[in-house]
Amino acid sequence: MLAAMPPTPTTPPEPGEAPIRDRGDACPGALRLHAAADGLLARLRLPAGRLTSRQVMVLADAAEEMGDGSLSVTSRGNAELRGLRDGCGAGLAALLADAGLLPSPTHERVRNIVASPAAGLDGLGHADVQLWARALDAALCAEPRAAALSGRFLFALDDGRGDVAGLGGDVTLVAALDGAVLLAAGTETFRLAAPGPGTATAAGAPAGTATGTTAVRAALACALAFLDAAEAAGTGAWRPRELPAGQHPDWAAALARAAITAEPVPSSPPPAPPPPAPGPLGDRALHVLAPLGRLTAGRLRALAEGADEVRLTPWRGVVVVGPSADRLPALAAHGLVTDPADARTGVTACTGTPGCAKSLADVRADAARAPGGPLPVHYSGCERRCGHPHGTRIEVTALDPDTYLLDGAPVPRTALAEAVAAARTKPMES
Template structure:
């Protein structure tokens, strides 16, 4: 994610962060200037693209950009190398294809949903349907335009593949027609039919808390201690029944969901599960990864024909309507189709020459290593686009070398160092940078 032009000073330990202006996240209409041209970020709720939208995105990358499409860690798409004056033409192309449903809300439509939901027989609900309803409600709510471009909704179908991605509002399908809503360390259970409305109500409660705190918080975790989000009031106002969830109640489901809303109580974090491996997903879907998180226009078109394409937060795509027989063609296009591929789980920031802050051409320097933990190559200490959870940190340093999980490594020795780091036992997960 591009940096803010004038980052706020780092607060003293324990002090709340104060933001004095709105975020500078790029969008489809607000382009970001980079060393390789301008950048546009398209919010794609649940990563969803129709076949027509796949074609339009590939055409736009070739005609207006550098011919590539970056897949972000939120399952969104970025176009780079854009000319500064192409904004109106790009907006018209996107709007005609249905990729710009709300000019006022296009930067706040960050919705990640379990990409394999409804495809492989796993999961407790089809959260892709939740994502579409939430997006419609989000775009129809004028107040929602005040959300930061970094605010994130996460919808997990119960398998835990996306629940740990750091959502501000996280919904987890819990079975028996219910869902768990997680926000700010608190959890309530709601009816699954109310889940999208509940997520929107929780976001509104966050905005209320942020205004009350007066710190300009962009995300729930930035709220000062003690300025909790009043989920109870928000859900009551929205007419949504809910019940608190304690650790000893996680498997209990109340039959009567019509009782008054109760105060939510503290509960552990949402469940964490592994993302699907590259390869077939059920009988009629196929999961591929983009090499280093970037697709050429030709590779994007190689996903077709498809009933739909779902970009994933693991920088890949689920091709709905593609059976196992599509593997040879997808592999021939240069996509990662097998879990044993040494490039599976390898990602990198933009690096040189596209980013002025980068100390290296990290994409050219990247080496795969034996499959294991995710590994991310970063050109500077911001570590843009790094994975969530446990991962191998490869950071460029002045002089041409790297730090691999903090250990100095010459660029020429990256391959053995990364292989060791990806496969060595961990004494503790490295999840904070």
């Protein structure tokens, strides 16, 4: 079940033109592993980042027995197992399937769904979009054509608090106060009418089910409309923003065909939010951060202890559902970030050397020494800046093992901490 990942050639576009993709995207998955410098890599799509406590324990065991002993949290709230040994593909797939983490082998790379991690927990927001995420996942897996989506196509489901609407989703749903839904697809935005009082729902269904059903149908209709447009364009586009000018989907027509009432509304890019601070969420959940996005097997088991479920977040954190605030000291003892004043808050980094052959420096070692500050900072081992967060941030990019680029100027590694400390305290454009 292990498939080699071919290179993904792209014909460089002229300025203002769409790229020509000669092959499908090479994003790794749970079945299509990537050969990295530190071993094989598996990327597990986790819609809304959700894991049961049993699934967390299974991943902890897999990390120890097959990989480097840790799990990485991605900027989409997915999970990566690194350092996997050769020949582990079939065993890993069986393990994941048994744990319910591989519901559709044909669709496993397209289950990219981020959702407000605190939805339904803290009294904020206008809908429990975590439930929408589960319904959308089921709808994607049930639609054969959806398997043709790129592994980079992203759905974002925001409960109205604005935490994930600015994360660059290709189809974004935002719950509105009046029960309606705002849908953004490409550069257009629509208001989906709230279901009427007579709309039937299944007996015992949670409040907002009719609204969620409409939202899910609309998201799937837009994804399929993108596939139609991409096929017609013939450029191999992975995401709507890559389609040639004049060949974008007729989103309104796609919604109408799905019998969804949608009204165009003015569109403006939502701001990317700052990472939420670690600490309690309401009275029955906690938010903690994984230092540099890594969760050791020990940290995973600590998170699972006494948890109803955990939710990995796009900010490389974890929402733990079930425990109260008195559990924070125990999680801090395992090295997790539980205090907003912790210098590790807001610090992210790519894999760097020795894990990535393209990296020019051991950026994780340097990021671990990052001084604290109000602005997020991301350390990259090369100009690709893999895994960088959205929104305002400080970019630190390796030029060679001993030199970084910061604010457009080269900085010696020996002076990097001081330069980052200064940069994290001054205003900066997104």
